[in-house]
Amino acid sequence: MKIESTKKVKKGLAEMLKGGVIMDVVNAEQAKIAEKAGAVAVMALERIPADIRADGGVARMSSVGVIQEVMDSVSIPVMAKARIGHFVEAQILDSLGIDFIDESEVLTPADEVNHINKQSFKAPFVCGATGLGEATRRIAEGASMIRTKGEAGTGNVVEAVRHMRTITNELNEVIACDENEIVALSKKFRAPLNVLEEIKEQNKLPVVNFAAGGIATPADAALMMQLGCDGVFVGSGIFKSGDPAERAEAIVIATTNYNDPKVLSEVSKDLGEPMVGINIDTLSEEEKLAKRGW
Amino acid sequence: MKVGILSFQGSFLDHSKSIHELGYESLLIKQSKDLTSVDALILPGGESTAMKKINQFSNLLTDIDQFIKDGIPTLTTCAGTILLAKEVIGGEVTIPNIDIEVTRNAYGRQTESFEGSVKFFENEDIYCFIRAPKISKILSDTVNVIAQHDDEIVGVAQKNVVSLTFHPELNNDEYYLNWLNDFIKEGKNVRSF
Numbered sequence: 001m002k003i004e005s006t007k008k009v010k011k012g013l014a015e016m017l018k019g020g021v022i023m024d025v026v027n028a029e030q031a032k033i034a035e036k037a038g039a040v041a042v043m044a045l046e047r048i049p050a051d052i053r054a055d056g057g058v059a060r061m062s063s064v065g066v067i068q069e070v071m072d073s074v075s076i077p078v079m080a081k082a083r084i085g086h087f088v089e090a091q092i093l094d095s096l097g098i099d100f101i102d103e104s105e106v107l108t109p110a111d112e113v114n115h116i117n118k119q120s121f122k123a124p125f126v127c128g129a130t131g132l133g134e135a136t137r138r139i140a141e142g143a144s145m146i147r148t149k150g151e152a153g154t155g156n157v158v159e160a161v162r163h164m165r166t167i168t169n170e171l172n173e174v175i176a177c178d179e180n181e182i183v184a185l186s187k188k189f190r191a192p193l194n195v196l197e198e199i200k201e202q203n204k205l206p207v208v209n210f211a212a213g214g215i216a217t218p219a220d221a222a223l224m225m226q227l228g229c230d231g232v233f234v235g236s237g238i239f240k241s242g243d244p245a246e247r248a249e250a251i252v253i254a255t256t257n258y259n260d261p262k263v264l265s266e267v268s269k270d271l272g273e274p275m276v277g278i279n280i281d282t283l284s285e286e287e288k289l290a291k292r293g294w
Numbered sequence: 295m296k297v298g299i300l301s302f303q304g305s306f307l308d309h310s311k312s313i314h315e316l317g318y319e320s321l322l323i324k325q326s327k328d329l330t331s332v333d334a335l336i337l338p339g340g341e342s343t344a345m346k347k348i349n350q351f352s353n354l355l356t357d358i359d360q361f362i363k364d365g366i367p368t369l370t371t372c373a374g375t376i377l378l379a380k381e382v383i384g385g386e387v388t389i390p391n392i393d394i395e396v397t398r399n400a401y402g403r404q405t406e407s408f409e410g411s412v413k414f415f416e417n418e419d420i421y422c423f424i425r426a427p428k429i430s431k432i433l434s435d436t437v438n439v440i441a442q443h444d445d446e447i448v449g450v451a452q453k454n455v456v457s458l459t460f461h462p463e464l465n466n467d468e469y470y471l472n473w474l475n476d477f478i479k480e481g482k483n484v485r486s487f
Contacts, residue, residue, distance in 0.1 A: 001411040001420070002443075009407045012424045012464055016339050016372070019303035038347030040303060040340065075384060075399060076341050077425065099404035099425075122405045231303070249347070256302050256324055256348050263325075263351070 007144070010124035013077065013099065014145040014208040017041055017231055021221065021252050022210070024048050024235040027066065028073035034238070037248035041077040041100065043233070044070035049106050049153030050236035050275065053287075059107045061089040067096060079126070084293055085111020094121045100145070102126050103138075105292035106152045106235075113294060118142030128212065130163045130290055132170035133189035136199075139207055140192040146205065148229070149290040150213015153236050155277035157220045159290055160213045164227045167209065174199050213290070216241070216274050218254030218267050225258035242272030295478055298323045298332035300358065302348040304340020304373060308463040315466060316475050325352040334367040334478040337374025339424065339461055342398070345373060346388060359389040367477055368455045375457040376427055383430060392455050393434035400428035412448060412460055414441045417469040421460040423448075429459060 020040030025031040026048060034042045046062035047055065061082050071078045077099035082089035084103055089110075093101050101123050103116050115138065118125040124144035129135035135146045148167070150160030170189060174196055177185055182200065186193045198206045211224030212233035221232045232255050234248075241247045250267040257263040285291065297313045299306045301322035313320040313336075323329050335358065349355045355377065362368050362378070368391075370378050377388040381395035401407070407424045414421075429447045432439070441449025441458060449458040456477065462470040 002408050003410075004406065004408045006409050008464065009409055009422055009424060012422045012461060013404050013407065015305045015308060015464065016341070016424055017303075018305065018307065018340075019301070020341065020344055035343055036347070038344045040344045071403075076343060077404060094405075097403045097405050124404065252344065252347060253351050257351075260325075 005122040010144040011207055013124055014126075017077070018208055019256060020231050021248075021255050022079065022231070022233045023238055023248060024233075025070060025239070028069045030239055030244070031070045031074045033245050034248055035074045035076050037245055038252035039076060039248065040231070041079055042070060042074060043079045043081065043102065043235075045081065048236045048239060049289075050155070050240050051153075052106060053153040061086070061092070061107065064092065064096065067093070067098065071096070071098070081107055082116070083107040084109040085114050085116060087116045090116050090121060094123050098123050100124055100126055103143075104128065105149055105289045109292050115141050115293070126210070128290070128293060129167065131166045131189070132174070133191045134293065135167055135205065135209070136189070136191040136195040139195050143207065145208045145210065147210040147212040147233055149293070150211070150215070151280055151283070152213045152289050154214050154280065154283075155216040155237060155240070155275040156280055157214045157216070157223065158280055160211050160215065160224060161227065163213075163290070164211060164224060164229060167205075168228055171199065171205060175203050215251075216277065218250045218264055218271075221251045221255045222258035222264050225255055231255065237275055240275035242274075247271055247274070295319065295333045296321055296331070297334045297336060297478060298329060299336045300338060300345075300354075300374065302340070302345045304338045304345070305371075305461065305463055306338045309336045309338050312463050312466050312471060312474060315471060316478070318478065323354065326354050326357050327352075329354065329357050329361070332361075332366070334369070335361060337368065337370040337377055338463070339372030339374060342373040342376040342385060342388075345377065346386065355389050359391065362389070362391045362455065365454045369474070369477065370455070370457045371461055371463065372424065372426060372459060375459055378455060378457055380433055381431070392450065392452050392457050393432070393437050394429050394450055394457065395431035395433060396427045396459075397430045398427050399425050400430070401426055410443045410460075412441055412443050414449060414462070414469070415473065419465065419467055419469065421462055422464050423460050426459045429457075
């Protein structure tokens, strides 16, 4: 007996990525640098978020050529992004045999009401969230992994911290609530009741939750881990920095040893220039990617 | 009883949960200095390439290698099995302690990951195989087959080491936990030969 793509198998891969770093790459060369530096997976993109932000225009799924080039170049899992609600981009990625699909606010949304129904795909999905309501709605749609949205391409960790703290506080409210309060909480957070019940039963989110959006240094990664994240996505922070290989390695070591300041100071030494950051206050509301998704 | 779990990354917290269910203490090991006296060791699943990289920081695996060679009961799953294999196709040999050849990502990508029936000793149950390796060759007569999926060998034992390619820690079924309890407590099924 053998059944593929079950819920458990999809969530299982996310479990195996825990405590690891997932890195954005735009070609085979970068993918190999990431794998060598100890990434647990890579995200194949045509442009990294900082460039998407700088270029403007419509950001779509990466070209199949780029994705396949990355898939062929490394032995670790490969993820790729589809636009919010663009289930055909997701079908294409699924048919390529991609290991994980990120339904991502970094790309321009294709549907302003609906997210993809993720249950019917062979590949597992990861989705961004700014709070518990969003996280649980994505889980109800079939996401096998959640990540904070943060503010991608800024090199500024403040939004990821805000989102992680919000998710944790709201999660604690659900865990601590009396059974008579759960329906009201479901209404308050716009959170599907069945997912809240699952949270209450397990005393935690039923899927893995990673940090993403604005992580640029080993200290940023460790900060997110100490706040309770299960692992870290690093987008522009690596390949927009002075020495990508060194920085990638340092972030990997920092993510494992997030509770050991001695190790953190050691790996933070002589890292070269980090990416230039953007203050969130200087972004207009339309420029904030975290606002995308419903 | 204290069980040390290699915690570079991967499903170490799931294994830790199994240990707590048995009422034992678990010790998450990330650096050499964390490795104190333990009664058993677990090397979990995850990405073996990432684990090898993280290991370079303190060379913890060299110390773990010594603990294994000293005869401490050691369970490995998935990537942990790759770390202990004598030969690795599609990857590198790390701390060879079990006479098998494994092939990394042998079933294919995640879309080929599956839940499958496994005969684990006398029991049959459904377990997860996630981008799993295959035990492609047995390299010694002292390696015993303890788990099979159809005709495939998915679990072996040699001396104090039990290596699996599937994930019993994602099930924590009664049979597995009972077996694990015996394994930790008495080194049963391993110290007998």
